[in-house]
Amino acid sequence: MTVPSSVVPPGTAGLEAGVGSAPSAPPRRRPAWHAATVAAVSPETPTARRIVLDVPTWPGNDPGQHLDLRLTAEDGYQATRSYSIASAGDSTMVTLAVDRVDDGEVSPFLVDAVEVGDALDVHGPLGGWFVWRPDTTAPTRPVQLIAGGSGIVPLAAMVSAHTEAEDPTPFRLLYAVRTPDDVFFRSTLDAARAGTAPFTDAIVYSRRAPDPTLPVGRLTRDALAAAVFPPDAGALVYVCGSTPFVEQVLRWLGERGHDTTDVRAERFGGNG
Structure with a gap:
């Protein structure tokens, strides 16, 4: 997945530490x-x-x-x-x-x-802004992950780290894809569902679902509201996908009362 920029929110450069950072950073690995x-x-x-x-x-x-x-x-x-x-x-x-x-x-x-x-x-x-590190020794904010298409790639690294560390932080993932064939890192998500770390996910299919009884269509404002932590949960939110996807999600989060100045987002070119 190409990542030309990190923004929090649109128009704000964001490769830096921010409000509500997950556990304190280890010594910086120099690029x-x-x-x-x-x-x-x-x-x-x-x-x-x-x-x-x-x-x-x-x-x-x-x-x-x-x-x-x-x-x-x-x-x-x-x-x-x-x-x-x-x-x-x-x-x-x-x-x-x-x-x-x-x-x-x-x-x-x-x-x-x-x-x-x-x-x-x-x-x-x-990158130092769009990161999450497990910490099993201290309570941390819930984490909400929202991905469109290949935007799941950096979030899959977070999910895997959360699962392997058996981190107690509540994790939720909302993932928008075209069809079941387009799901990235299926085994990572399966392991997270089966693990002991708290994890739930919702996958929205825009063209074809694995079960013909499931609804099909693009992610909507109402579907997002139903799947993510409510604003008063104070979740740390990560959004990754194409620029139109990220901008739409940020607008919906703001309309639902989330503090979008505290949302970490990465965009990339293409259809997402």
């Missing part, structure tokens, strides 16, 4: 350029691919951070794009999930052509 080798590739959805990178000098990253990925052609031409990281922690294996943008310069290569053993360059970890 740097690293040599990476493609260790594994697998289909994620019909239009997306999961890519695992072996980065021996990677310092680790927090759930929600991103990196810059640089491709270099044989003639020396270089192209760099930003992608959310779907993994977290101290491992030097870094997981991405890239959705194809048909007229894009980088994503078609990553989805259709990159192979195990290929060499890439990555710069990171990047």
